[in-house]
Amino acid sequence: MYPAKFEYFPPRTLEEALSLLAKYGDEGKVLAGGQSLIPLMKLRFAAPRALIDLNRIEGLDQLVEEDGGLRIGALVRTKACERSQLLRDRYRALADAAPQISDPIVRNRGTVVGSLAHADPQGDWGSVMLAVGARVEARGSGGTRTIPIEQFFQGPFASALEPDEIVTSVVVPDPGPRASGTYLKLERKVGDFATVGVAVHLSLDNGRVRRAGIGLTAVAPTNVRATKAEEALAGAELNDASIRNAAELAAQAAEPRSDLRGSADYKRHIVQVFTERGLRTAAEAAGAA
Amino acid sequence: MAVVEEKVTTWLGRSVKRKEDDRFLQGRGNYIEDIKLPGMLYMAILRSPYAHARILSIDTAAAMQVPGVVAVVTGADLVAHKLAWMPTLSGDTQAVLATDKVRMQGQEVACVIAEDVYTAHDALGLIDVDYEPLPVVTNPQQALAEGAPVIRDDKEGKTDNRIYHWEAGDQGATERAFAQADRVVSIGMHYPRCHPSPLECCGCVADVNPASGKVTIYMTSQAPHAHRTVFALVTGLPEQNIQIISPDLGGGFGNKVPIYPGYVVATAASLLIGRPVKWIEDRTGNLISTGFARDFYMDGELALRQDGKMLGLRVNMLSDQGYAYADAQPSKFKAGLFHVVTGSYDIPAAHVVTDGAYTNKAPGGVAYRCSFRVTEASFFIERLVQKAAYELGLDPAELRRLNFIQPEQFPYTSATGFVYDSGDYERALDLALEKVGYRELRQEQAKLRQEGKGKLLGIGLASFTEVVGAGPGRQFDILGIRMFDSAELRVHPTGKAILKLGVKSQGQGHETTFAQIVSNELGIPPQDVMVQEGDTDNTPYGLGTYASRSTPTGGAATAVVARELREKAKRIAAHLLEAAAEDLEWELGRFFVRGTPDRGVTIQDVAFAAYTNLPEGMQAGLEGVHYYDPPNMTYPFGSYVVVVDIDAGTGQWKVRRVVAVDDCGVRINPMIVEGQIMGGLTEGLGMAAMELITFDEEGNCIGSNFMDYLLPTSMETPHFDLFETVTPSPHHPIGCKGVGESATVGSPAAYVNAVIDALAPYEITNIDMPVTSDKVWEALRSKGVGA
Numbered sequence A: 001m002y003p004a005k006f007e008y009f010p011p012r013t014l015e016e017a018l019s020l021l022a023k024y025g026d027e028g029k030v031l032a033g034g035q036s037l038i039p040l041m042k043l044r045f046a047a048p049r050a051l052i053d054l055n056r057i058e059g060l061d062q063l064v065e066e067d068g069g070l071r072i073g074a075l076v077r078t079k080a081c082e083r084s085q086l087l088r089d090r091y092r093a094l095a096d097a098a099p100q101i102s103d104p105i106v107r108n109r110g111t112v113v114g115s116l117a118h119a120d121p122q123g124d125w126g127s128v129m130l131a132v133g134a135r136v137e138a139r140g141s142g143g144t145r146t147i148p149i150e151q152f153f154q155g156p157f158a159s160a161l162e163p164d165e166i167v168t169s170v171v172v173p174d175p176g177p178r179a180s181g182t183y184l185k186l187e188r189k190v191g192d193f194a195t196v197g198v199a200v201h202l203s204l205d206n207g208r209v210r211r212a213g214i215g216l217t218a219v220a221p222t223n224v225r226a227t228k229a230e231e232a233l234a235g236a237e238l239n240d241a242s243i244r245n246a247a248e249l250a251a252q253a254a255e256p257r258s259d260l261r262g263s264a265d266y267k268r269h270i271v272q273v274f275t276e277r278g279l280r281t282a283a284e285a286a287g288a289a
Numbered sequence B: 001m002a003v004v005e006e007k008v009t010t011w012l013g014r015s016v017k018r019k020e021d022d023r024f025l026q027g028r029g030n031y032i033e034d035i036k037l038p039g040m041l042y043m044a045i046l047r048s049p050y051a052h053a054r055i056l057s058i059d060t061a062a063a064m065q066v067p068g069v070v071a072v073v074t075g076a077d078l079v080a081h082k083l084a085w086m087p088t089l090s091g092d093t094q095a096v097l098a099t100d101k102v103r104m105q106g107q108e109v110a111c112v113i114a115e116d117v118y119t120a121h122d123a124l125g126l127i128d129v130d131y132e133p134l135p136v137v138t139n140p141q142q143a144l145a146e147g148a149p150v151i152r153d154d155k156e157g158k159t160d161n162r163i164y165h166w167e168a169g170d171q172g173a174t175e176r177a178f179a180q181a182d183r184v185v186s187i188g189m190h191y192p193r194c195h196p197s198p199l200e201c202c203g204c205v206a207d208v209n210p211a212s213g214k215v216t217i218y219m220t221s222q223a224p225h226a227h228r229t230v231f232a233l234v235t236g237l238p239e240q241n242i243q244i245i246s247p248d249l250g251g252g253f254g255n256k257v258p259i260y261p262g263y264v265v266a267t268a269a270s271l272l273i274g275r276p277v278k279w280i281e282d283r284t285g286n287l288i289s290t291g292f293a294r295d296f297y298m299d300g301e302l303a304l305r306q307d308g309k310m311l312g313l314r315v316n317m318l319s320d321q322g323y324a325y326a327d328a329q330p331s332k333f334k335a336g337l338f339h340v341v342t343g344s345y346d347i348p349a350a351h352v353v354t355d356g357a358y359t360n361k362a363p364g365g366v367a368y369r370c371s372f373r374v375t376e377a378s379f380f381i382e383r384l385v386q387k388a389a390y391e392l393g394l395d396p397a398e399l400r401r402l403n404f405i406q407p408e409q410f411p412y413t414s415a416t417g418f419v420y421d422s423g424d425y426e427r428a429l430d431l432a433l434e435k436v437g438y439r440e441l442r443q444e445q446a447k448l449r450q451e452g453k454g455k456l457l458g459i460g461l462a463s464f465t466e467v468v469g470a471g472p473g474r475q476f477d478i479l480g481i482r483m484f485d486s487a488e489l490r491v492h493p494t495g496k497a498i499l500k501l502g503v504k505s506q507g508q509g510h511e512t513t514f515a516q517i518v519s520n521e522l523g524i525p526p527q528d529v530m531v532q533e534g535d536t537d538n539t540p541y542g543l544g545t546y547a548s549r550s551t552p553t554g555g556a557a558t559a560v561v562a563r564e565l566r567e568k569a570k571r572i573a574a575h576l577l578e579a580a581a582e583d584l585e586w587e588l589g590r591f592f593v594r595g596t597p598d599r600g601v602t603i604q605d606v607a608f609a610a611y612t613n614l615p616e617g618m619q620a621g622l623e624g625v626h627y628y629d630p631p632n633m634t635y636p637f638g639s640y641v642v643v644v645d646i647d648a649g650t651g652q653w654k655v656r657r658v659v660a661v662d663d664c665g666v667r668i669n670p671m672i673v674e675g676q677i678m679g680g681l682t683e684g685l686g687m688a689a690m691e692l693i694t695f696d697e698e699g700n701c702i703g704s705n706f707m708d709y710l711l712p713t714s715m716e717t718p719h720f721d722l723f724e725t726v727t728p729s730p731h732h733p734i735g736c737k738g739v740g741e742s743a744t745v746g747s748p749a750a751y752v753n754a755v756i757d758a759l760a761p762y763e764i765t766n767i768d769m770p771v772t773s774d775k776v777w778e779a780l781r782s783k784g785v786g787a
């Protein structure tokens, strides 16, 4: 478990980091919490020539509400999300997901943005962000751009980022006054990646669903939205029938593969059970039931 | 502050704080990785990506060019020194570095020795090996089938993959028992391959002094003396020149009993280069190449009378040994002590048939926290007994009670030839059932079943009996060396003692427990007794620590040698007191003249006199050594009850309660005993719920890191309620039985029985370990149950 040789740069500003990244191109890697990148380097699955450490750049650790939405800076740790009262009150899916990610040591270091940039189909944050309809803000030599989350994941470990781009934050839109959500994860033990994960978000309006978001973990080449289920719920009343129907549609959106964690049938079944359970929990918390 | 000291009359049964913990808790332990010698080089191992392949060529030129690389060693280099192959502890052979073929994924192919560890790993990537892949054998059924590729074609005349065929018990008597049976209940299962996974992987620092020829090997060894002898035999080096030092060990669990290629190559390299060489194994290396555990396929039948009385047992076992037969086990028993499979039950007839086969997997079959395969045996019988209870319509507790060996039957000779020393099985079971509230649980279960709302409650029992403490020399040897163990005790002039042992702690608390044994015999308090282990030059010869043998053998030797010193002390005391030795009485720590308790001398006074004021003609000193050959094995036992709740929607199961009653005879340090039991109950949960080393059809090992090979954490581990009964061993000097493995042996069946108990109404009779949520769900679905 010894990485190959690399050069290490701790820039103080984003501009400096961007110019280093531009210089090294494909051979440079941004380091955030290091909880995905360092293990890959130790296994020599990744051998970047330059490591550009974002951790000394000021201002990237903001977890704040702005214009009614939530801004999560590139250095916000999963632990900060776990501890945040704001998330528990207003962004419940995020609050419920955070403590289910790995173990305390990994959460102390690992960042939300790093997890998204890593684009692991087994990552939990991706599904949560799909459910809440987040957008990713990135800066590169060409300037700043905003990428809707559903366009961000391109394949296993592949995102829409250009090699010279750094994600500065991810922004979650205002859920509205009557909203809730949750995250359900089937793992074999604490610290395990998801066998299946389901993120659910509900925004209500007059007893009906204004917006439903359902994101699925580990059942497709990327984190995916259960779009048909979301559409079926939009505008609907939440009752046994609509919840069951949505859960079935969510299961259909999953394309899991059989492996040691279980058969494809099993995983699809878990998507259905978790979607149903998640919708009931969220509906109750949002005051619909 | 004045401390009122209570008068100590015994040091047994006292939870003395562990003496070794001060240094461990303060980061002052001395593990293999802490050892750094001047001029030390670092070794890294190149491993085979293939499970079975012919090596066409190995090109090391580019690796040699890397600045800082001192040597690249291949099998061909070792051939020149007759070191390419080495013997295993079961008398088979295993490659040190592959010469002709690789026979498992992860097999050692070449080693780089460099000035630093990074350079060594950089160079590994530059070694170019040309392989020709061969057909792969990944299970023993395949291995024994007609036309299977012969894995060990290196062995002259070997034409198949069979390693051994070994039987125990009486076939004829067993057939007659089955002929008389009203009911025959059968079960088949695979106890899957798992791994001991000590937190510290293996490693060594080999230091050969080119001038003196002295070979010092610091290595992760549970059996340093045996390893020294094997090193002498393998290398031809004179044994007195070899010193093995096993420093603090970060766990062993059986994994550090075998000798691994890394130790041998590092030593050879140090010999040839003339500088110390360090090798530290990484986690993947440990998981894929070192001693694994279990991998037994077991089928068997129990013959019963209608009323539940067991008449006979038949078991067939097929073992997946990997590419070398490398179990560390007594040579007379080819499948270890698996034939203790009749367990806690008075079964008049039994017949056990075992076969071992080569496959393209890591060698071994170490007894992971287990006395030579008693774990598999115990699991099998406890699973079978539960199934029999269901088929007869009896409560599983009742069927056990009906068939337990009764207290008055001890010493009890089992149908396969074991002589159980002592036991009271019903008492342990009754206590466990009472503590868990068995009747109420069964009522709750009946109610839930009636309601039928998908809430599944399961109650699993296991009433195990172990056989530990190998062992009597006439029956037990490893490579011919009898399995005695030894203790050397010296009391210094100031009354402080040093105890040197042939066994070797890996976390079991020897420094405290064995000090207490001395304290109990001589009255010297534990903090005044230093315990030394692991250095072959400074401890008496012994076979090491595994198979719960340290207290039954080394502990017994300690008690005996301490008693011998007490005899001498008595004669010195008589001299000091000017009395006849026969007139002296002993209270802990002091001799006094019978009838005049004031006229006495302490053991410390006596120790001083042993060097300063001796009776005429007596040798100076207070020192002795004892080699203890146990008259019999010891048979610890217990009853465990596990309660689980199952989520029928997902198949996930959660442990609600664990009640464990253990009887390991006399407990020396109850705190340490409970620590051992809790650890074992946790490991039992790991095996039952998640631990698995498996292979795809190409022989790729799945389970090669801790993201795939799952160990339970504190979060999965339930609370354990521990209780005890005490049935002393009649033949052990202080009545102890050994407890290091009881819970690893006994608990897996309790967990699995609990899950199966919940599923029993649906006629689900077996799920192989690890019992994962998907398997539970699939089982329910196959019976048309579940959402």
Ligand SMILES: Cc1cc2nc3c(=O)[nH]c(=O)nc-3n(C[C@H](O)[C@H](O)[C@H](O)COP(=O)(O)OP(=O)(O)OC[C@H]3O[C@@H](n4cnc5c(N)ncnc54)[C@H](O)[C@@H]3O)c2cc1C
Residues within 6 Å of the ligand: A029, A030, A031, A032, A033, A034, A035, A036, A037, A038, A039, A054, A074, A100, A101, A102, A103, A106, A109, A110, A111, A112, A113, A114, A115, A116, A117, A118, A122, A123, A124, A125, A161, A165, A166, A167, A168, A191, A192, A193, A194
């Ligand atoms: C034992 C263990 C268990 C884990 N279990 C889980 C789990 O259950 N669920 C889960 O979701 N995750 C899990 N993880 C992953 C963990 O959450 C990671 O922390 C996270 O995926 C990556 O975040 P990071 O900050 O550590 O990123 P890093 O490792 O620093 O980086 C990851 C990748 O993202 C890139 N990157 C990081 N930040 C940026 C940025 N601002 N802009 C552009 N690119 C960037 C890096 O270059 C790298 O390619 C686990 C990790 C470990 C070690």
